[in-house]
Amino acid sequence: GIQVEQSPPDLILQEGANSTLRCNFSDSVNNLQWFHQNPWGQLINLFYIPSGTKQNGRLSATTVATERYSLLYISSSQTTDSGVYFCAVVGGGSNYKLTFGKGTLLTVNP
Amino acid sequence: DAEITQSPRHKITETGRQVTLACHQTWNHNNMFWYRQDLGHGLRLIHYSYGVHDTNKGEVSDGYSVSRSNTEDLPLTLESAASSQTSVYFCASSDQTGLETQYFGPGTRLLVL
Numbered sequence: 001g002i003q004v005e006q007s008p009p010d011l012i013l014q015e016g017a018n019s020t021l022r023c024n025f026s027d028s029v030n031n032l033q034w035f036h037q038n039p040w041g042q043l044i045n046l047f048y049i050p051s052g053t054k055q056n057g058r059l060s061a062t063t064v065a066t067e068r069y070s071l072l073y074i075s076s077s078q079t080t081d082s083g084v085y086f087c088a089v090v091g092g093g094s095n096y097k098l099t100f101g102k103g104t105l106l107t108v109n110p
Numbered sequence: 111d112a113e114i115t116q117s118p119r120h121k122i123t124e125t126g127r128q129v130t131l132a133c134h135q136t137w138n139h140n141n142m143f144w145y146r147q148d149l150g151h152g153l154r155l156i157h158y159s160y161g162v163h164d165t166n167k168g169e170v171s172d173g174y175s176v177s178r179s180n181t182e183d184l185p186l187t188l189e190s191a192a193s194s195q196t197s198v199y200f201c202a203s204s205d206q207t208g209l210e211t212q213y214f215g216p217g218t219r220l221l222v223l
Contacts, residue, residue, distance in 0.1 A: 043214040100153040
């Protein structure tokens with residue numbers, strides 16, 4: 001099946017810093033989503049982005065499908081951005097099932 | 111507003127007992143999914159359904175079953191709970207095409223003693 005790798009596994013920032021999270025996938029995809037899992041365990045949809053670029057406030061994401069990667073940008077980070085960021089994909093020719101990466105644990109210190 | 115809910119949110123049970131976790135969505139989505147989340151493994155697919163009376167096994171389906179009698183609900187049953195099934199369980203749904211956002215419920219924390 002399709003493989004999803006996220007980097008870095010852990011990231012520690014000071015409040016106000018910018019960061020880039022990366023997601024590499026091993027095959028063509030029909031669906032790519034970024035999630036934020038907050039410290040209470042909730043999975044929050046950030047972006048549905050199988051290709052192109054989207055922005056939502058301080059967050060933006062870019063997927064280059066032909067090169068099989070996606071980037072999540074967080075600008076002017078806040079302590080509330082802390083948590084785990086997951087990338088998940090539905091492989092091309094598939095079956096609507098999301099395959100998740102192992103996530104990036106982001107800690108934003110005040 | 112449409113939503114997806116799970117119950118109970120927390121559950122403690124004993125080894126060998128049957129446990130059912132509920133998932134209910136009001137999106138009118140055809141596709142529904144159950145995942146479990148464990149440290150070191152991320153989220154893994156247990157079972158999924160593409161519509162009423164359709165069910166399929168995911169990558170970690172042993173010891174679990176589902177049934178789909180209507181569009182809104184996909185209950186997950188642990189036939190005989192084992193300590194290895196202690197986990198956080200998430201239900202999700204997506205529309206018929208499967209090419210749009212998959213929405214997740216709040217999760218159920220299950221502890222099997």
